[in-house]
Amino acid sequence: MRAAAGFTGRANSTVTCGDPGMPVPGALRTVQGFAREHGIKPTAHVVNGSAAEAAIESAGWRVDLDHPGGSESLVMTGPLEKFADGVAESLDLPGWWELTAGSEVSDVHRHVLGGGGNVCFASLTEDGVVIAAVRGAVVEDVLHVARLAVRPSHRRQGLARKLMGELAGWGLEQGATTCVLQVAEHNTPAIRLYEELGCTEHHRYRYWIPAVS
Known part of the structure; x- marks a missing residue:
């Protein structure tokens, strides 16, 4: 519970x-x-x-x-080596939290997103502004991916794919071999992206x- x-x-x-x-x-x-x-x-x-x-x-x-x-x-899984491209740098930036958790960040947000293993706060910036962000946490040999977000003004530019590639590279460096992520069934663009990265549906909840x- x-x-x-x-x-x-x-x-x-x-x-x-x-x-x-x-x-x-x-x-x-x-x-x-x-x-x-x-x-x-x-x-x-x-x-x-x-x-x-x-x-x-x-x-x-x-x-x-x-x-x-x-x-x-859907819960989807896939091999990291298939889409790893670069290595994400983990930076605990205010813009990361604003994009993934909202403007009012509390201790609860930090506890939920900051816990759960070896955590990476990956992001892409433009002119000092975080334009895309994702959270990754490695537990044993699995990279758990969550909170992938791209600013509306920067969507359809391949930023989510780039960020996922860098996060996968980071995960490989931490000893992970597989990723797991959750995505709402109505989010077809995200599902399509994850399928293109080599992820397949494991189960639904x-x-x-x-x-x-």
Whole structure:
């Protein structure tokens, strides 16, 4: 169970892989209690088609169709060596945070995005302004990619591809061989880019919430 003051879906949801050690309805009541305690919406992070999903639906929960990031996301993986091009430099710039997390950056933002292994805050700048940014974190031999963003004024210039190539190069230097990332199913341009980089869909997940709050 994870809580981070509402910043990102993953950081404010309960992972439902494995045996909860009790009947699923009881486990979901525990999720609701945890959510009340931390002031967040009770949410279960559920792999599509899993046994957990069927049990959670039977317990009266529903897919969160109003989730800000979309109701369904793909998890994609791919080999870094296929698209590595250069090596990203990790710079904790104010512009990086503004582009990826918004203008009001709190300790929660820094905890969520700054934790999780060996972290790289990669960016591209123009005239001192961050125009593209991405976060990478290496855990064992896997590079976890998140928060890829390009300013609207600089899109369709290949910046996302360039940044991903540099991040992959950084990941290889840190001992990673594979990347993993999440992308909303409606974000077809991003999915197309990741496919061109050699990534394929591993599985999908959805967020589930109580049918009656």
